[in-house]
Amino acid sequence: MARRSSLSIRIVEGKNLPAKDITGSSDPYCIVKVDNEPIIRTATVWKTLCPFWGEEYQVHLPPTFHAVAFYVMDEDALSRDDVIGKVCLTRDMLASHPKGFSGWTHLMEVDRNEEVQGEIHLRLEVVPGTHASRLRCSVLEARDLAPKDRNGASDPFVRVHYNGRTQETSVVKKSCYPRWNETFEFELEEGATEALSVEAWDWDLVSRNDFLGKVVVNVQRLRSAQQEEGWFRLQPDQSKSQRGEGNLGSLQLEVRLRDETVLPSTCYQPLVQLLCQEVKLGTQGPGQLIPVIEETTSAECRQEVATTLLKLFLGQGLAKDFLDLLFQLELGRTSEANTLFRSNSLASKSMECFLKVAGMRYLHGILGPIIDRVFEEKKYVELDPSKVEVKDVGCSGLHRPQTEAEVLEQSAQTLRTHLVALLSALCRSVRACPAVVRATFRQLFRRVRERFPSPQHQNVPFIAVTSFLCLRFFSPAIMSPKLFHLRERHADARTSRTLLLLAKVVQNVGNLDTPVSRAKEAWMEPLQPTVRQGVAQLKDFITKLVDIEEKEELDLQRALNSQAPPVKEGPLFIHRTKGKGPLASSSFKKLYFSLSTEALSFAKTSSSKKSAFIKLASIRAAEKVEEKSFGSSHVMQVIYADDVGRSQTVYLQCKCVNELNQWLSALRKVSINNTGLLGSYHPGIFRGDKWSCCHQKDRTDQGCDRTHSRVTLQEWNDPLDHDLEAQLLYKHLLGVEVALREKQRLLSGETGTSSPTDRGGAPKDPLAQLLCVLQDLREAHSSSVAGAPPREPHHLLELQT
Known part of the structure; x- marks a missing residue:
């Protein structure tokens, strides 16, 4: 059994930030600190007071953390970056929002008296005396103190206050990890209620000493214990704090804290076996669980559930089978070919996650050089005549500025060059595409062709593949390369426009140049010959991708598995x-x-x-x-x-x-x-x-x-954590248990049965089995909270072969 905490963080945008530069603007970025430890830095958004970041992160950390803080900074090239303000969310605050904290919050002024960190090691004793007891405080050491000096350290000393008396330790120069081993004693008056205060300070020769944090000790409680020793977390001095919102602007955040008690693997085996059994049987089995899970999952958490299920089946070697089952379920309820996989269904969300987990390195190999070239060239590209700004282009000759027609033609040529380079790289990459991705696309292609076999639907299998490969994978990565780890910084306005237009062209190719996509923006017409050529190339690529035999796939997969890929x-x-x-x-x-x-x-x-x-x-x-x-x-x-x-x-x-x-x-x-x-x-x-x-x-x-x-x-290439994924799925199912029971009651009513059981007493109905498994896991968690080892599950399942 293990306790794990994680933070899901999305830094959305800021608004109404103060201007820090002489130009009347700022260059804002965010630093995220967990207990004053910097863990994340967003990209800088240049020359704006209303930056948009849209960056997402997941952090795994011990359950003992106290707070997460978001500092909005202004980047300066010639001096130290300015602090604009901060937002601090405590662990208790996040725990009070089970579905996550989401919304706008005002930036607060950064008060030096609150910027404390670290711990201090104290030994506290009540020593009996002849006339009166004495309070003995041993200041042993401290760790991880805030660096207050320009050299990246501090010169710490400690003041101990009790009953109107103050004593100080020596100063330790240039250290955030000082050791003092000094002891102080105070006379302990009978019935005194005053607390003992231990303050850490940074000594300065010419300016005021900087506050490093304090610990307040309840002396009455210490009297009962007689002795206490340990590491005490330094706290801010709230009495000196003068925080204010002022006009520092606001920050939009989405932060969710997740605390999980992960049980031993054996406790999750019945749940995993039950789901694996359904996926292995596919549509030949009862086919209740996956459709019911999708039906009872709200749209707001469907991506999360899809990710959990996909990782769980990846760990069992059944990702392709799971996705195939989802393909068949969606095909079974789709009558119109042009709406296939266009909704945010469980199949679409699971396939998106699958491509990020299994195909990210492949995407980097295809798109990386093209994206780098766009960023390095910084060419002005515009196809919409209503948005052309000739003054931004410069001169084509010594004195003559370019005309609008010349700008449009030059822009079209630039986009043609990028599109041709991308499609050429894609066509050469059939063997480089991960074997499991190829196998999944091949299965998708075959299922769609079986469902829509008529000649009028001959392009539908190709569109099914491109709806994921181009529309949900390549195009989003082109538009936001920072979010797909293709670049470290967001694109500037000019580069961003080029990327957007390139993504639109890739989408048109992915749509196989249908009249509907072509009619949306008539000004894209100059690229149509290149788009039509690209469609032919893309269809040829997909044909080769799905025609590789399974034996060849297995041989290639074994060869890949024999190598240790870089983490x-x-x-x-x-x-x-x-x-x-x-x-x-x-x-x-x-x-x-x-x-x-x-x-x-x-x-x-x-x-x-x-x-x-x-x-x-x-x-x-x-x-x-x-x-x-x-x-x-x-x-x-x-x-x-x-x-x-x-x-x-x-x-x-x-x-x-x-x-x-x-x-x-x-x-x-x-x-x-x-x-x-x-x-x-x-x-x-x-x-x-x-x-x-x-x-x-x-x-x-x-x-x-x-x-x-x-x-x-958390990164896309992280090793799978099978027990954690099973625990996350259990927690989700527990939240929709009422809906599951209602669905099971309706299904039982339709069939006229009451959940028949097998010889071992376990129900045969998969949904009834799932409810029994959830009950076992609930009891196992209750036992773990009470301190007893979790019991073996009642309903052990036998997989059908």
């Missing part, structure tokens, strides 16, 4: 020295790294032969490094054991906070089951004769901060 790859800077002396950016050498399920490797370039660097099983921790260590906030360390078991550390520098967290997330996920994972680490480096973070002189010191092995970002 994460890209250029990083590796530190070349052993941490001697002041460290500058020149100490790093650029190499191309690749992380697979076997090792972290590197090469001089992406095409060079790779050398194994760190074996996966040797990784002990992957963590961030303090900014002051290398003068950069984007450095990580990988701690591993060498061939003789000695602990070694390599320092790698990333180009931004997103890349840093993606690498950390990937490293943590592939090594999560390693033996010997560290529980603590040093966020600094060993320089000279001591650690830069806590100033300890023992190089083998265990570490001054906790490791963060469970904090990860």
Whole structure:
């Protein structure tokens, strides 16, 4: 049994932000922090006070986190970025919104007295005395304090207040992980109700000391316990807080907290077996469960349920069979060929998710070079005469500006070039398309052809494939490359228009140049010859894609499975020295790294032969490094054991906070089951004769901060978590259980039966079986809450073969 928390985050847009630049505008972006740890940075939207981001993230983290904060920043090229304001959502606030927090919220002023973080280690005792008891407070150490100085650290000391007296520790210079080991005593008066206050401060020579946080101890409760020791989370000083909304603007967010208690695998086996049995039997079986699940799932959570089901069946090797069943169900209720797969049905949502999970690397290979070219060229492209702005184009000759006709022709030629390049890459990619994607498209093509066999519907099987491949996969990725990880930044207005027009052309090709799609925008007519040629190419590509025999598919799949695909790859800077002396950016050498399920490797370039660097099983921790260590906030360390078991550390520098967290997330996920994972680490480096973070002189010191092995970002290439997907599905079914029971009652009434049972006493009706399985899981969860081990399920199912 394991407890897991996750945050689903969508940063939608901002409005009415204040102008931070002399131009009367701002260049806003968002930083997301969980307990003051930066985990996400959105792209910058240039020169606007009403930015749109539309970026989505999922973060897995320990259930002990306290708050998630959204900082809206203004990017500056020549100075430090300005803080516009923030929105803070506490864990309790998110827990009070089971369906998620959604809406506009005002940005609040960032108050330095509230920007606290970290914990302090205290030992508190009530010591009996001859005349009166004494209160003893030992200030041992602190960790993860907020860096208040320009060097990326602080100079912390502690003030202890009780009953009108104040005592202070010594100052520890340049550390966010100080160790004091100092003890203070106060006379404890009988019946006194005053609390003990422990405040952490950053000492400054010429300016006011900065507040780092405080802990307030209930002395009456301490009297009863006599002694207490532990790590206490530092809290803001609310008495000094003067937050205000002012005119800082608003932020639209969608944030959902999910807390799950995941039971042992055996508890979910009946649920998984029951669903797998239905998918294996397909339309030859009773065919109740999947249609009922779709019928009882509201439109707002259909994407979530589709994703959960698809991942569950991917883990069972039945994704193709599951999608095939959905295809048949939708084909069975569709009479008009031109409406096929055009709704947001469970089949459409599941296929969308399938392409992102199984085909994202393929999409990057096809679209990546074309998207890069569009961004690099930054050409002005416009086909709509009502929107042409000749002044934006410049001059075609030395003095003569281009005419509108010349702009339109040049724009059409640019789009032709991009479309031809895309279709050529697509036609060459039949073998590169993942085997499971090819097999799924082949099955879809055959099912549609069987359902609409007449000559007048000869294009319908092709349109069924392109409705997913072009309209729901390629076109959205072209329009929003940032959201498909094709680019790190959003497109500017000019590039965005080019991408939109290219996506429209791809949609026309995907629609096989039907009269309906052609009539929508008459100004697209200059591209029609290229579109018609593209339709022929696309149909030829699909024909080849679906004609590969299954035996050849299996052989290719075995060959692909024998290779370890990269989990994460890209250029990083590796530190070349052993941490001697002041460290500058020149100490790093650029190499191309690749992380697979076997090792972290590197090469001089992406095409060079790779050398194994760190074996996966040797990784002990992957963590961030303090900014002051290398003068950069984007450095990580990988701690591993060498061939003789000695602990070694390599320092790698990333180009931004997103890349840093993606690498950390990937490293943590592939090594999560390693033996010997560290529980603590040093966020600094060993320089000279001591650690830069806590100033300890023992190089083998265990570490001054906790490791963060469970904090990860969800990516499309994540390994499947079978038990979590089963738990998420159980929770959804529990929410619609009333509708399931009503459906089961209606079905029983139609057949005139009352859920007959097999010899073991379990009901034969699949829907009745599902309700029994849900009851067993409910009891298992109740047992886990009470502390007892979950019981074996009552109704174990036997799969039919």
